[in-house]
Amino acid sequence: MSARPPVGPFPQEETPVKKIEAYIRHEALEAIHDRLAALGLPSMSVTEAKGSGRQKGFTETYRGARSTIFLRPKLKLEIAVDDGDVERAVDVILELAHTGAPGDGKIFIYDIVEAIRVRTGERGPVVLESHEDDGLRADFSL
Ligand SMILES: Nc1ncnc2c1ncn2[C@@H]1O[C@H](COP(=O)(O)OP(=O)(O)OP(=O)(O)O)[C@@H](O)[C@H]1O
Numbered sequence: 001m002s003a004r005p006p007v008g009p010f011p012q013e014e015t016p017v018k019k020i021e022a023y024i025r026h027e028a029l030e031a032i033h034d035r036l037a038a039l040g041l042p043s044m045s046v047t048e049a050k051g052s053g054r055q056k057g058f059t060e061t062y063r064g065a066r067s068t069i070f071l072r073p074k075l076k077l078e079i080a081v082d083d084g085d086v087e088r089a090v091d092v093i094l095e096l097a098h099t100g101a102p103g104d105g106k107i108f109i110y111d112i113v114e115a116i117r118v119r120t121g122e123r124g125p126v127v128l129e130s131h132e133d134d135g136l137r138a139d140f141s142l
């Protein structure tokens with residue numbers, strides 16, 4: 001028997017947690033990360049992604065062979081935030097990922113049914129709050 005609450009949807013009265021999944025150009029990452037951190041949203045996951053949007057592949061010559069490239073490299077950002085922070089985080093991405101050219105990327109927003117900090121077992125929106133590591137030594141293992 002476990003005293004832990006089951007993993008499941010937050011009660012209606014709690015602030016829901018959302019995930020922002022954004023596909024961006026590599027060169028936009030640093031500015032987006034810096035701006036979000038300045039707004040108190042320093043946490044994100046970044047993954048190298050290959051994808052295609054609406055455009056047909058473009059043709060290039062590689063080692064003498066003409067080939068059509070359908071998959072372009074992008075970065076995928078995954079950012080879990082309080083519902084109340086979604087709009088300002090999206091605004092940052094819209095401003096700093098935008099060049100106006102095709103391929104600027106896409107943003108998708110999901111409901112998260114539970115968020116858990118492994119170190120403490122805390123659950124819910126509290127795990128998204130930035131903290132000063134409670135006096136722990138600042139190093140990359142934290
Ligand atoms: N519908 C989709 N589902 C999943 N991933 C997508 C989708 N659309 C785009 N992506 C991801 O976003 C990346 C960038 O897409 P892209 O910006 O080219 O979208 P687009 O719809 O073609 O818009 P644009 O006209 O600005 O090029 C893709 O390489 C892919 O990784």
Ligand SMILES: [Mg+2]
Binds near residue numbers: 052104
């Ligand atoms: Mg495109």
